Amino acid sequence: MHTTIISAATLQAHLADPAWIVLDVRHELTDPQAGRAAYTAGHLPGAFFLHLDEDLSGPKNGSNGRHPLPDRVSFAARLAGLGVNQASQVVIYDAQGSMMAARLWWMLRWIGHQAAAVLDGGMPGWLAAGGEITSTLPPARNAGNLIAGESLVGSIDAAEVMSNLAVQDKLVIDARAPDRFRGENETLDAVGGHIPGACNRFFRDNLQADGRFKPAAELRADFTALLGARPASRIIAQCGSGVTACHNLLALEISGLPGAILYPGSWSEWSSDPARPVATGN
CATH class of the missing domain: 3.40.250.10 (Rhodanese-like domain)
Structure with a gap:
């Protein structure tokens, strides 16, 4: 189980492992559509995209901040819909110094999922290590069984x-x-x-x-x-x-x-x- 960071080499060895799932959370605070555009242009093989504003944040009311946390149960259901299981090893990356990836890492622990790690170096590190990228969208997975459990944070x-x-x-x-x-x-x-x-x-x-x-x-x-x-x-x-x-x-x-x-x-x-x-x- 990887619970903090993971190297590009280790992820490369597990890309085809069905027990592993990769999530792309690239995002630009000044251009909210930039992350999705970057994902469409090229992403790690098999990676699914999650948006900071749409998936990793809840509704704003003017006094709860720019990125309030979403409902825990709904958030877990969103991840399960991508195929995340209770036993899945989740790997998260971005291209912003892991700032977005760390948010999702914490949120997974917030819903009780410990097997979550940030790709060290993100997309730039992956490319520097000779990692492949693709514009092909990953096939849908069967719904996972992830549910919101006792928080680890x-x-x-x-x-x-x-x-x-x-x-x-x-x-x-x-x-x-x-x-x-x-x-x-x-x-x-x-x-x-x-x-x-x-x-x-x-x-x-x-x-x-x-x-x-x-x-x-x-x-x-x-x-x-x-x-x-x-x-x-x-x-x-x-x-x-x-x-x-x-x-x-x-x-x-x-x-x-x-x-x-x-x-x-x-x-x-x-x-x-x-x-x-x-x-x-x-």
Whole structure:
């Protein structure tokens, strides 16, 4: 069972294995149709496409963020419709530094499915390793038996994050780029800044120059420097809309520091209510 990341070579050896299923979640936040177009032009053999807005997010109401989580039962049914079974090994990839793939990785754990791994290096890594791509759509699979079970991960809502401001029991780690964390160059959300008391860990700092994750020991050293004596169970992972925060959660898992929780609404939800405090700068 692969539960964090997987190499292109390992996936290549299992592409024809019916117990494995590959999911393509390429997406551009500024061009929501780009991922589907990229999939149509060429994807890993047998891969199915899922859309961040349509499949990995629920309905927006103006105050629950840009990518609220969908209904767990409906989400599991969507995956089962693609052929995902309780025993399936799921492999996920994108072309955006694994930021979208990490979101689906976390969501699979959220519905209780542990055998989920991100293709290390994504589509660029696959191509660099000589992997084949095709524009042929995969044949439909028989419906799988995946159902939403007991969650393997934790999450927190805005009210709980607000309560934490007073006690500072948990450390909020913001995965956005440093300029957005400081409240500069905000182009996605109406308000710039960050949750008071949060620290910044840009998700791309989890990657090497080739787009693959840093070695576990290096990631552990990076996060330990942020955490100090805190255990990972006292981390709230947050970003703009609950997507790249999952990249930090995956990096923590790779590094052997499990137990951090996600604030799914993240900054896009937090900043939608003017009563919630906002900090800027470092």
